[in-house]
Amino acid sequence: EAGVTQFPSHSVIEKGQTVTLRCDPISGHDNLYWYRRVMGKEIKFLLHFVKESKQDESGMPNNRFLAERTGGTYSTLKVQPAELEDSGVYFCASSQGLAGPYEQYFGPGTRLTVT
Amino acid sequence: AQSVTQPDIHITVSEGASLELRCNYSYGATPYLFWYVQSPGQGLQLLLKYFSGDTLVQGIKGFEAEFKRSQSSFNLRKPSVHWSDAAEYFCAVGARTGGFKTIFGAGTRLFVKA
Numbered sequence: 001e002a003g004v005t006q007f008p009s010h011s012v013i014e015k016g017q018t019v020t021l022r023c024d025p026i027s028g029h030d031n032l033y034w035y036r037r038v039m040g041k042e043i044k045f046l047l048h049f050v051k052e053s054k055q056d057e058s059g060m061p062n063n064r065f066l067a068e069r070t071g072g073t074y075s076t077l078k079v080q081p082a083e084l085e086d087s088g089v090y091f092c093a094s095s096q097g098l099a100g101p102y103e104q105y106f107g108p109g110t111r112l113t114v115t
Numbered sequence: 116a117q118s119v120t121q122p123d124i125h126i127t128v129s130e131g132a133s134l135e136l137r138c139n140y141s142y143g144a145t146p147y148l149f150w151y152v153q154s155p156g157q158g159l160q161l162l163l164k165y166f167s168g169d170t171l172v173q174g175i176k177g178f179e180a181e182f183k184r185s186q187s188s189f190n191l192r193k194p195s196v197h198w199s200d201a202a203e204y205f206c207a208v209g210a211r212t213g214g215f216k217t218i219f220g221a222g223t224r225l226f227v228k229a
Contacts, residue, residue, distance in 0.1 A: 004158075033216065042221040043159075043205065048214035055214030091159065093217075104217055106151070108158035 002026065004107035006092050012113045018080040021110045025074070025094030031055075032075050033095075033104060034067060038088040049075060061086075082114045117142045117210045121220035128196050129228050136191040136223050138206030147209035148189045149217065150180055154202040162204075165189065176200070201227045 005024045013019050025032045034046040046065070047057040051072035060067070064083070069075040079086055089111050093104040118141045128134050140146055150162040163174025170182040180191045189206060206220040 031215070035217075035219075043219040045216040045218065048216060050214065056212050056216060058212065059216070093159075095215075103149075103161070103164060105161070106159035 004092055004094050004105050006090075006107040006110050008110060009108065010111045010113075012115065013082055014115055015084055016081045018078065019082055019112060021077045021079075021090055021092075021112070023075045023077070023092030023107060025092070026105055029094035029096055029105075030072070031095040031104075032069060033093040034075070034077055035091040035093065035106075036088050037091070037109075038085070041088075043091065046077075079112070082112075084114050087112055087114045117208060117218050119206050119208055119218055119220035121204075121206050121223050123223045124221070125224040125226065127226040127228060130198050131195050134191075134193045134196045134200070134225070136204050136206075136225070138189045138191065138220060139187050140189060140206070140208045141187065142208050142210065144211075146182075146189075148180075148182060149207040149209065150174065150178070150189075150191050151205040151207060151219075152176075152202045153205065153222075159205065162191070196225075196227055198227045198229070201225055
């Protein structure tokens with residue numbers, strides 16, 4: 001069974017540009033999460049999808065970040081326009097239905113560098 | 116508010132020595148606790164979890180952790196460290212909000228010396 005995959009693995013962009021990160025969860029997982037780790041800080045929750053619906057987006061930093069999950073399958077996280085403080089590693093995770101929401105399987109992360 | 120504290124930013128142990136990584140949490144209800152490991156260039160891998168039941172839980176790679184409610188702790192242990200255990204370790208608590216989320220500690224980086 002394939003794990004959570006993320007694309008790209010690394011992205012370097014200039015301040016003001018747009019970047020879109022993609023996450024493919026484990027097949028059959030209704031729950032999809034985005035997290036971010038800024039350099040030297042802890043891993044922080046961004047948002048949680050159940051299928052295509054945003055269940056909790058309390059961790060999204062500001063309106064420059066837009067997450068979507070069309071059809072309840074893969075998800076994208078767009079940053080527009082990117083700022084220097086957006087640099088960090090963005091992790092995606094997925095989990096099965098509501099019976100087991102806490103055991104999350106993480107992808108390898110996308111390292112975003114904004115210059 | 117829910118939080119997780121890992122007081123040690125980094126720890127160095129000799130290969131073959133025992134290891135204990137500390138973790139304290141703050142959570143109002145029964146906690147769902149996890150330890151994750153991130154090796155260089157890799158994603159987060161679940162080492163073990165505690166949901167309920169026996170407070171001593173066994174995980175992969177020879178790790179174990181003990182849940183102590185009275186101390187709000189969930190320390191990770193391994194009796195004999197291998198060089199391949201060098202990595203960053205994260206303690207985390209699962210929290211139910213409008214949805215669900217995992218709250219992480221800041222991580223402890225483990226260095227293993229020969």
